[in-house]
Amino acid sequence: MKIAVLFCFFLLIIFQTDFGQNEEIPRKQRRKIYHRRLRKSSTSHKHRSNRQLGIPQTTVFTPVARFPIVNFDYSMEEKFESFSSFPGVESSYNVLPGKKGHCLVKGITMYNKAVWSPEPCTTCLCSDGRVLCDKTMCHPQRCPQTVIPEGECCPVCSATEQREPTNLLHKQLPPPQVGMDQILRKEALQSEEDEEVKEEDTEQKRETPESRNQGQLYSEGDSRGADRKQRPGEERRLAHQQQRQGREEEDEDEEEEGEEGEEDEEDEEDPVRGDMFRMPSRSPLPAPPRGTLRLPSGCSLSYRTISCINAMLTQIPPLTAPQITSLELTGNSIASIPDEAFNGLPNLERLDLSKNNITSSGIGPKAFKLLKKLMRLNMDGNNLIQIPSQLPSTLEELKINENNLQAIDEESLSDLNQLVTLELEGNNLSEANVNPLAFKSLKSLAYLRLGKNKFRIIPQGLPGSIEELYLENNQIEEITEICFNHTRKINVIVLRYNKIEENRIAPLAWINQENLESIDLSYNKLYHVPSYLPKSLLHLVLLGNQIERIPGYVFGHMEPGLEYLYLSFNKLADDGMDRVSFYGAYHSLRELFLDHNDLKSIPPGIQEMKALHFLRLNNNKIRNILPEEICNAEEDDDSNLEHLHLENNYIKIREIPSYTFSCIRSYSSIVLKPQNIK
Known part of the structure; x- marks a missing residue:
């Protein structure tokens, strides 16, 4: 009997020991176990859902088909978007993956580390071919009345509540997960409030020597909103202590999330490079107050953007709003751009004038001269016969697709040494009217689209910085030895829908290229798979030939x-x-x-x-x-x-x-x- 009792007692001790050990698993380890299980379940669910939808599991489609959105509950949501396809061919055949690390979002190529905001309060990042989007998460406010300032995403306490000491900590601590744009705005607002606090602190310190001595122990930023009736420094000391504890907890959470992240995460100190979208400037301007800007009928204001899409405008509306950084005038009947058109919008970074009736003769010689911060200009679908003159040297993207361009001379692009993306599809360009020195000054150009033109040979004088070249739907018949002599960085060449035969490709045309990974020669006149292909080639697309x-x-x-x-x-x-x-x-x-x-x-x-x-x-x-x-x-x-x-x-x-x-x-x-x- 005693032996049985002792045996039971021994088992009870072992059980309690094991239970205690399980309970003492650190929070970090428990979270790792949880995420490991979550990834397994999400992966199995993804493959199961793909099989049900009949979607092929192929890595080549990843930049197009999957649009991952990272949520702050540590889950991964995947959305499937439609593939673009060749005529009469199922969608999965448009498989040219593009350069490694780039993202394709709704037909737009985003360079690696590009940052953009597809909608207010959402910030997206292209990271090694994956699109990561963060939605601004707002910290709860402990005050009876809150307001959302114009251009902001999160509510803040009303002006009468911000001076209460109970709201001090929540005003100082930023939300734990916010978008990159909002962080910059918060910093600007914080600096303005700190200046006001310095003046109040100066008056308070002058009252008594005791308060001045105690005030030296605390930072100026921690004194904002303190109750002067309390003992000097007491409220600030408590706030500082609690703020430090809160930051330590946030640092611990960030460290845990960093360990669970991907090993190939990009360094934050690397320069961000984007082709279609850019982060706001480092010194953001406050959004215009409500009611101070009169807009034409059919226009709207949102997030420092004036949108007048399909508003039946016949001219550019006279606007005076230095805070505005984006203007959308797509789908109107605008025919001219006078010199003074944008005098009231000196801080524009993005200007969309696509699908209008603008002519080259209707553009004033100084129409764009004052836009010293303009980075993106879209003039697709107009009636231009030449590239506008005196474009800002700050441009990083220029789109003049589906116009009537007749020529590009040596001076057309001479000042655009920061241009990264140039799109001139659907015009009347050919080797006869494009000067070989036209691209000489484009030292940063990486992405060039010249499809749907009348080229019979590869354009001459391509810049050495070019990485992706698109020449589909032309009349190209041969590829000579000198075509790519100076383009050592080129990674993608698209030549589909031309008239190329394999014996018209010179043996030394591209065989020595070290970075050329993707070639699309679909819908040409090939009878054999071409010889002398690049040594570095990874993707070869030869659909619709006669091979x-x-x-x-x-x-x-x-x-x-x-x-x-x-x-x-x-x-x-x-x-x-x-x-x-x-x-x-x-x-x-x-x-x-x-x-x-x-x-x-x-x-x-x-x-x-x-x-x-x-x-x-x-x-x-x-x-x-x-x-x-x-x-x-x-x-x-x-x-x-x-x-x-x-x-x-x-x-x-x-x-x-x-x-x-x-x-x-x-x-x-x-x-x-x-x-x-x-």
């Missing part, structure tokens, strides 16, 4: 190796490829699209592509799948194949051996139906 053969060893010289090869909608047959056709890409190829061709069997070497994730062989003439053509039974564990499309062939599904797809992790990702009957 009949993949020459042997055409990818053999590439380092680290081709990862994405798209050959859909061509004329490839069984005799057009063999094992050496993919030599050099067996270890690297992740996605291979061979659908909509004339294949009658599985191409050789598929089972040797150990890095392959996505294989498309649908819409061919395949009748049989022999054992080990796709999977090697002895090496199933080494396979990474996740998605296989074989629909719309002539395969008898019932005759497929059971082990044919043994290397594919999920049978639900194998598409076999429907099949043609013949």
